[in-house]
Amino acid sequence: MIEMQIISKKIQYLRQQKRWNQSILAEKLKLSVPAVSKIETGMTDINMSRLMQIAEIFEVTLMELLSTDEQYMPSAAYQEAGAIRAKLMLREDEITQLQKKLIDLYEVCRKGLL
Structure with a gap:
């Protein structure tokens, strides 16, 4: 299937x-x-x-x-897939950075510094 x-x-x-x-x-x-x-x-x-x-x-x-x-598979499809993978990796890096910022902000709030 x-x-x-x-x-x-x-x-x-x-x-x-x-x-x-x-x-x-x-x-x-x-x-x-x-x-x-x-x-x-x-x-x-x-x-x-x-x-x-x-x-x-x-x-x-x-x-x-x-x-x-x-x-x-059509080579254009693999080129497109490669471009999408590259964009996805960038987005994953952005998400990781935002998660770190969120954790840092949570720690600041938890300590009552904000």
């Missing part, structure tokens, strides 16, 4: 990289928009012929589409 969710998110990512909305992808797949939504949320199983069609539309190999291995 987890692999299907990864594949579903990959399909959504590839669609967004093309700057397509779900209706554009639905038209290319000859599906309804709700059907595309179910594919992208992992709520429906996708048969092999549909996966091959999706891979062709996005100009990726079937292996790239199906693989959950890092080497087959």
